[in-house]
Amino acid sequence: MNTKKPTITEEDALQFHVTGRPGKIEIIASKPLTTQRDLSLAYSPGVAYPCLHIAKDPNTAYDYTAKGNLVAVISNGTAVLGLGDLGALASKPVMEGKAVLFKRFADIDSIDLEVDTKDVTEFVNSVRYLGPSFGGINLEDIKAPECFIIEQQLRELMDIPVFHDDQHGTAIIAAAGLLNALHLTGRDLKDVKLVVNGAGAASIACVELVKAMGMPHDNAILCDTKGVIYQGRTEGMNQWKSAHAVKTKARSLEEAMEGADVFFGLSVKGAVTQAMVKSMAEKPIIFAMANPDPEITPEEVAAVRSDAIVATGRSDYANQVNNVLGFPYIFRGALDVRASTINDQMKIAAAHAIAELARQDVPDEVDAAYSGRRLRFGPEYIIPVPFDPRLITYVPPAVAKAAMDSGVARKPIIDMEAYVASLAGRLDPAAGSLQLIFERVRHNPKRVVFAEGEEEKVIRAAIAFRAAGYGTPVLVGRPERIAETIRAQGLHDAQGLEIVNAATTPHRQHYHDMLYERLQRRGILSRDVQRMVNQDRNVFAACMVAAGHADAMVTGVTRSFNVCLEDVTKVIDVRPGQTLMGLSILVAGGRTVLLADTHVHELPSAEQLADFAVQSANIARQLGHEPRVAFLSFSNFGNPPREKAVRIREAVLVMDQRRVDFEYDGEMQSNVALNYGLMKELYPFCRLNGPANILIMPALHSANIVANLMQEMGGTSFGPILVGLSKPAQIVQTGATVNEIVTAAAFAALATTPLSTR
Numbered sequence: 001m002n003t004k005k006p007t008i009t010e011e012d013a014l015q016f017h018v019t020g021r022p023g024k025i026e027i028i029a030s031k032p033l034t035t036q037r038d039l040s041l042a043y044s045p046g047v048a049y050p051c052l053h054i055a056k057d058p059n060t061a062y063d064y065t066a067k068g069n070l071v072a073v074i075s076n077g078t079a080v081l082g083l084g085d086l087g088a089l090a091s092k093p094v095m096e097g098k099a100v101l102f103k104r105f106a107d108i109d110s111i112d113l114e115v116d117t118k119d120v121t122e123f124v125n126s127v128r129y130l131g132p133s134f135g136g137i138n139l140e141d142i143k144a145p146e147c148f149i150i151e152q153q154l155r156e157l158m159d160i161p162v163f164h165d166d167q168h169g170t171a172i173i174a175a176a177g178l179l180n181a182l183h184l185t186g187r188d189l190k191d192v193k194l195v196v197n198g199a200g201a202a203s204i205a206c207v208e209l210v211k212a213m214g215m216p217h218d219n220a221i222l223c224d225t226k227g228v229i230y231q232g233r234t235e236g237m238n239q240w241k242s243a244h245a246v247k248t249k250a251r252s253l254e255e256a257m258e259g260a261d262v263f264f265g266l267s268v269k270g271a272v273t274q275a276m277v278k279s280m281a282e283k284p285i286i287f288a289m290a291n292p293d294p295e296i297t298p299e300e301v302a303a304v305r306s307d308a309i310v311a312t313g314r315s316d317y318a319n320q321v322n323n324v325l326g327f328p329y330i331f332r333g334a335l336d337v338r339a340s341t342i343n344d345q346m347k348i349a350a351a352h353a354i355a356e357l358a359r360q361d362v363p364d365e366v367d368a369a370y371s372g373r374r375l376r377f378g379p380e381y382i383i384p385v386p387f388d389p390r391l392i393t394y395v396p397p398a399v400a401k402a403a404m405d406s407g408v409a410r411k412p413i414i415d416m417e418a419y420v421a422s423l424a425g426r427l428d429p430a431a432g433s434l435q436l437i438f439e440r441v442r443h444n445p446k447r448v449v450f451a452e453g454e455e456e457k458v459i460r461a462a463i464a465f466r467a468a469g470y471g472t473p474v475l476v477g478r479p480e481r482i483a484e485t486i487r488a489q490g491l492h493d494a495q496g497l498e499i500v501n502a503a504t505t506p507h508r509q510h511y512h513d514m515l516y517e518r519l520q521r522r523g524i525l526s527r528d529v530q531r532m533v534n535q536d537r538n539v540f541a542a543c544m545v546a547a548g549h550a551d552a553m554v555t556g557v558t559r560s561f562n563v564c565l566e567d568v569t570k571v572i573d574v575r576p577g578q579t580l581m582g583l584s585i586l587v588a589g590g591r592t593v594l595l596a597d598t599h600v601h602e603l604p605s606a607e608q609l610a611d612f613a614v615q616s617a618n619i620a621r622q623l624g625h626e627p628r629v630a631f632l633s634f635s636n637f638g639n640p641p642r643e644k645a646v647r648i649r650e651a652v653l654v655m656d657q658r659r660v661d662f663e664y665d666g667e668m669q670s671n672v673a674l675n676y677g678l679m680k681e682l683y684p685f686c687r688l689n690g691p692a693n694i695l696i697m698p699a700l701h702s703a704n705i706v707a708n709l710m711q712e713m714g715g716t717s718f719g720p721i722l723v724g725l726s727k728p729a730q731i732v733q734t735g736a737t738v739n740e741i742v743t744a745a746a747f748a749a750l751a752t753t754p755l756s757t758r
């Protein structure tokens with residue numbers, strides 16, 4: 001069982017939220033707004049036309065506005081996570097978070113709305129009149145029992161899906177896990193005895209869903225703070241609890257658990273004892289879902305029962321019951337058929353689709369990302385992992401089909417196959433593949449040297465690197481200086497950070513001998529080598545890596561890329577058969593483009609350009625992209641004929657001789673490379689079967705200018721990633737942020753794991 005517990009600190013979380021544009025959300029225009037004509041079309045007078053059409057036929061709002069892909073995440077903050085009533089404003093970070101998850105996982109545009117009232121009628125009215133704006137409403141973190149009334153009233157008043165995720169999202173994922181646990185233990189939902197601890201939003205919805213799926217009423221016993229909810233009980237009751245009261249002699253959770261097959265915990269930490277688990281039936285199924293700490297931990301269960309299947313709400317144990325497996329995809333399916341509601345059939349379809357996905361063979365990239373765990377259908381893998389990219393092609397079609405079958409779809413899908421194919425394109429491939437790469441590092445943690453260990457930013461990056469579970473950071477520097485910075489900056493969670501001081505390390509002589517051996521024939525004196533090892537942090541860090549005292553290194557915050565590269569290559573060779581290069585990954589407009597060489601060769605030869613293409617293609621494949629390489633220039637296929645483009649044309653000829661197994665062509669201009677329509681129209685013979693995703697730039701200046709330009713103009717950029725060294729070292733740009741240093745360190749660590757950047 002994987003029990004690693006990567007944590008983040010309060011400081012990390014606050015820093016994350018405050019960095020750059022405060023919060024996690026922004027709005028981006030989906031139409032050009034640059035010319036006077038654009039303005040006339042987007043706003044007055046042009047905008048009057050869609051207004052008039054919508055007034056005549058409200059359905060056209062789905063064609064002329066963003067309504068159809070827009071979901072509001074709405075809360076009053078009365079039950080924020082497990083933190084209680086924090087109020088509307090304090091719930092905003094959670095709601096913004098949920099909005100960005102909608103975008104990240106299902107390409108749904110979403111906006112958070114925090115409504116400052118605890119009054120049910122006021123809340124309902126605030127939401128109901130917003131209906132025209134949205135395609136769906138996700139209610140969140142509203143306390144029970146008000147959440148039941150609010151949701152029910154809004155469902156009656158509104159003609160778009162209204163879905164309280166804490167209820168139904170939880171129920172759907174728990175039901176999916178239950179289906180698989182029952183399958184593995186050879187039981188039927190109709191026969192098992194379920195005990196649920198908690199009778200609030202999540203518990204009531206879970207019980208309602210499993211009953212809708214076939215569990216008989218009398219087979220489920222609910223407990224709350226007053227014990228078992230039995231028929232005739234009067235204390236602490238409400239109509240939602242009463243609906244699930246059963247005839248039973250059991251009065252306490254302890255009594256109810258005796259002989260039970262399944263336990264759902266949606267209450268509080270530590271509510272279940274080992275004695276209770278012992279008293280359950282054979283092969284008990286225990287979903288201890290209280291957050292952040294479960295009713296009983298998997299270790300505690302394992303100590304008394306070896307035959308149990310256990311799930312929790314946490315990502316650091318196997319079998320995480322996590323809403324994010326559900327809400328993005330359920331809304332995706334519902335929006336795509338313009339469903340008027342999300343009904344039981346759609347919820348059950350989602351639960352079955354999620355359960356079914358866990359039974360499928362796991363693709364290599366997902367398996368590799370979670371390589372510390374065994375992602376094969378079985379007791380420790382009954383629910384898919386959140387970063388499984390197949391969720392978007394599994395769940396929405398099932399939900400959409402159920403909506404059509406149950407008669408709530410207002411725009412049925414005609415060609416389901418084409419719909420499924422279109423769904424995969426909604427995932428941001430870069431975000432997905434980078435996430436999988438970070439997960440891969442997390443499961444193969446490495447020892448990474450942070451050469452500039454006395455810098456505040458670097459210390460913070462080392463703390464974050466360790467907390468993210470990427471491995472053991474080693475800071476190079478003077479311990480007293482580092483301690484002083486930690487104290488002065490009030491950095492928490494720095495205790496136990498490993499520090500290596502070049503002046504006192506016992507390996508000094510070894511590093512000297514190793515480096516002198518390499519440099520003596522370049523006329524470097526022994527005493528100069530000693531000085532380098534003692535005083536140059538980059539040389540020292542590279543010696544640690546070369547000697548096997550660390551797996552990888554990262555540097556570059558305080559000195560220029562070139563200076564750092566010169567230091568590092570004094571110690572570490574270029575990998576035989578490779579050409580050193582800098583690669584930047586640009587993510588903009590939903591696509592990912594790799595750009596090389598942004599940092600090393602000023603005017604690469606045709607051979608070197610071909611090397612860049614091969615090495616970049618290798619990395620693109622590791623990121624999950626099928627490479628399509630364009631060799632860029634200012635001309636297209638020899639027109640206009642200029643001398644400076646000859647080298648680029650030669651690179652394509654070099655590629656022809658290499659017989660590679662990916663698409664490439666050139667020379668061509670960047671707009672032709674990236675605009676497939678234009679490419680096919682003007683140059684139909686071009687061998688690329690889609691827009692290029694690897695751009696091999698003609699020279700260092702153009703590559704570097706474009707990479708920096710893109711970074712400054714918006715879009716996301718990662719890198720430079722140094723490719724081609726025989727031992728992993730990464731060099732960030734001078735002045736890199738903490739996040740950029742952590743990413744570079746993770747890439748350095750990745751290079752030493754299987755399937756690495758080679």
Ligand SMILES: NC(=O)C1=CN([C@@H]2O[C@H](COP(=O)(O)OP(=O)(O)OC[C@H]3O[C@@H](n4cnc5c(N)ncnc54)[C@H](OP(=O)(O)O)[C@@H]3O)[C@@H](O)[C@H]2O)C=CC1
Nearest residue numbers: 082144170198199200201202224225266267289290291313
């Ligand atoms: N893993 C996941 O995906 C999710 C997990 N959760 C977790 O479920 C829990 C409940 O959330 P939610 O339903 O929204 O909250 P609610 O406030 O709506 O319900 C809480 C319920 O727990 C009961 N309860 C509290 N303490 C105990 C106890 N010691 N013994 C028995 N029952 C107890 C309460 O009883 P009473 O009615 O008597 O007050 C109430 O019925 C939280 O820990 C939350 O983190 C929630 C959503 C998703």
Ligand SMILES: CC(=O)C(=O)O
Nearest residue numbers: 080081082166291323
């Ligand atoms: C997961 C979630 O939605 C909650 O804890 O409230």
Ligand SMILES: [Mg+2]
Nearest residue numbers: 081140141166
């Ligand atoms: Mg919630």
